[in-house]
Amino acid sequence: MSTPLAAPDRAPAGDRATGPVATVRRLVPPGLLFALPFLVLFALFMVWPLVHGAWMSLTDTSLSAHDPSFVGLDNYAEALGDADMWQAVGNTVWFTAVSTVPLVAVALAMALLVHTGLPGQWVWRLAFFAPYLLPVGVIGLLWGWLYQPDLGLYNHLLQAAGLDGFAWLSDKDVALHAIVVATLWWTVGFNFLLFLAALQAVPDHLYEAAALDGAGAWRRLWHVTLPQLRRITGVVTVLQILASLKVFDQVYLLTKGGPDGATRPVVEYLYDVGFTGYRLGYASAISYVFFALVVLVSAVQFAAFRRREK
């Protein structure tokens, strides 16, 4: 109440002096009061879980009713020697690498094509973006059915073309890539929209200048459009990499991480360890390993970005 800025709703000065509400108002700066609801939720469901998770990773907490005991860094030591965890880290990195490229490139191609103004705008946008709106449960059921070895669409189509079908989700060498394809289908629309919005924002005068110079369509694409999209491509790639690192849903629903862990990402491993294996303490340690991975990748990207900006 000390600054005129904070004068509240025309309340008479006399009323302000009494009552608990007035006391709170007098003691707490109004700005803090605005931020408070968020800060409370933030403290409860972000800061506290982070701290408590770190503590749990130093204990042998389990799903049981028994009291946990402190085990120091045992969980981290175990994680470093845990072949299953490294397999999961490997799968996650591989999934990220293999999924990011098409998720950015195909989205860009789609956006460039749609942006040319060819007829049927509404249909293209619906076709490319609608899958993104499907709940992942539907993705699991739908792609499980598409990939069904005997009755699924894709093996039918392959066989109609005279080719052998795949054991899409049960062949170790195929399963992760099959999931990448499903992921591409599901989420490419999101990046597509981001590119499309960026294309709309390219200033017209650049094209007009290029046209005056007699530049053809391809030259305009290479010398105007793509350079203008460089920044947004970088941002989309960064976001995509981070999103891919966090993959869980579709893998869990399609293969449960199988066959024999060949598709299991880190997030599923921490779920499996914590809830299927009841070892919440160890799962917390895996959570922090996962966090370290995310931070590491973010830092590398940040450094790369800064270098390019220079």
Added chain:
Amino acid sequence: MLRASLASAAALLGGGALAGCGAAAASDPDTVRMWDLFSGADGALLDELIDIAAPDMPGTDVDRTVLEWGTPYYTKLAMASAGGRGPDVAVCHMSRLAGYAPLGLLDPWDTGLLAEFGVREADFADAVWQRTRYRDQTYAVPLDTHPFIVFFHPEPARKAGLLTRDGGLDLDAFSSPARFLEAGRELARATGKQGIAFGYVNDTAQCWRLFYGLYRQTGNDFDLPVGGTVTADTDAMAEVISFMTKLVGDRANPHRLDYPAALASFTNGQTGMILSGEWELGTFRAADPDLGAASFPTVFGTPAVYADAHSFVLPRRPDPDEAHRRRTHQAVAAVLKAGQTWAKAGHIPAYQPVTRTRAYARLEPQARYVTAADHVVLDPPVWFAGAGSDFQNAMSQVLQQALLDGLAPDRAARAMVDRINTALSQPSPA
């Protein structure tokens, strides 16, 4: 003032009210909420079973929820139990009990109350009842035993000279690895096609089921001290793996079948026999009304039949309602007593007053393998083993490499021991 913060505060309070709402929904006094993992024919049969049991549980509704079988089921059950708002009763494989009861995720049954409703310890096979106990309490009420057995088509089996005079399988013809393989060849000659089917490719349990039953037939077992290392007879393990490899590698038998393909090869008559869980009885009999079955033959000297058992458990409740618990006990007792119906699915009812009836003795082919219950071996009672566990999957993957990719039996045995030791090195969550 500050409507935004008030609104969010109100929403938070609303959240608290909603919490109460969720709990209230859980406690309809007449309804026993049950979770199970029976889909398909088993699921329909359980509905029938509950209908038949209805007169024995007047006024009670059983509300079933069928969850996805395997690991997801046990994960959800454990999490719901930990939360204290789980179902009133749940179906649980007995092999999983070792991972559940010590965690404090289950409440014990009141045996006095069960006795009041006509279900007593004496009504169960001793070996089965022992597995329901933890620290002098009963944590599971067995519904059935479901062994891993053999099914055959009687026609080719008779032609191959593998039947006894009363139409049962001549188990002597399978009493050693060499004889077993020879029987397969004779069956192949009799069908004009192939002999014995076993589906295991990419399966998370089948290899383990076959292996562990046979390994126990050698008279050995695993000693599994958590935190220590396994004591096992790797020679015996290699011997069993070697037999399994020869079995699926024999020219008379199909080589690389996955589970559904194995079912198909037996139902369409391509093979004369299949090594399978009895739960496929319904599928097989639909294809062959004269279907024959027998307890798994003793190949390595000591009778042992791999099996598991479905049982009822009580997910933990911090403050259970006494009257409702009583109703739950009554409902479970009623379902057990209606077990004759459950036998239609092929399962051996655990409640023995049912299997001792004349009506049961007339059940074909169920009565042919009821003796399997006398020699059942369940998964080792250790926290990480049991139906739908990662452990079964890990074991099956190693075995599959031996059967499919030519990993030598002794090396496969050592790889299994390594994987077991990895599991043992993890601290038990209990």
Added chain:
Amino acid sequence: MTFADLRTRPARPTVSPLPAARRARRGAQRGPNLTLGPTRTARALGLAALAVLAVIWLLPMAWAVLTAFKSEQDASDPVHWIWPQAGFTLDGFRTVIERGDLPLWMWNSFFVSAAVTLVTVAVSAAAGYAFSRTVFRGRRVLFALTIASVLVPPQMLIVPWFQQMLTLNLVDTYAAVILPQTVAPVMVFILKKHFDTIPRELEEAARLDGAGHARIFWSVMMPLSRPMLAAVSIFVFIGAWNNFLWPFVSTSDPALMTLPVGITAVKDAYGVNYAQTMASSVLAALPLVLVFVFFQRHIVKSVATTGLGGQ
């Protein structure tokens, strides 16, 4: 209907004789920058490429719809896999709806998503305002903390969240599903940036009238922020509607499950029925896809404005 709406720059100079409204509507169709050029071959090639992509993208959905209208026998007929022998039927849909849990999960999803959206947007807008327009001790540190926490993947919090819900005795309640989803530092950041762009002069008049922060926030900032709040709300709602991992971890009781969790966790008691599975998938997909068809412009805009910060 078009991306023209997204432009923040002044309308481009144009030689088109069309009236302004029609120009605006056709803007995206004609496009100011025909990267493929005007030649017929180029247009044909572009159309062909688009058509191929669209077919690839629509095929899975068509297959799902086709299966959903088949009988179970036809759905699992390996020979006549396209056209059903017994004709089309609504049996799959009927069975799924009669079973009754799908509408329940839809309601749960709607309730949870609406609650998450309401709380998130209200709380984030207030915090965004506080960080943008007020002065209090610790403001910078708190804002920096908020920004830093964008790095924290929510997936790593499922274990402590679950433990927290155990402690609060909230496992298997709506509150458990909703509460952790309401912390959205990105939204605070986006809204703070948005408030920063609103000229301070607009508040001056109100301030001279003696209005405090509450009045300014409610009567000045909120009306000016409607499009932004709509964009953020849509984004949060879609995110909550499709969220899987935490609802999946925090609910085991099928009566409390959201749509994506329920349709995958609970199995029909009568075996694998592809037609029914696809019927429930189609029904589950319907709400948001319908919303998209009718509100395409708003959703597109929401993703474009919020998506870069929000993925």
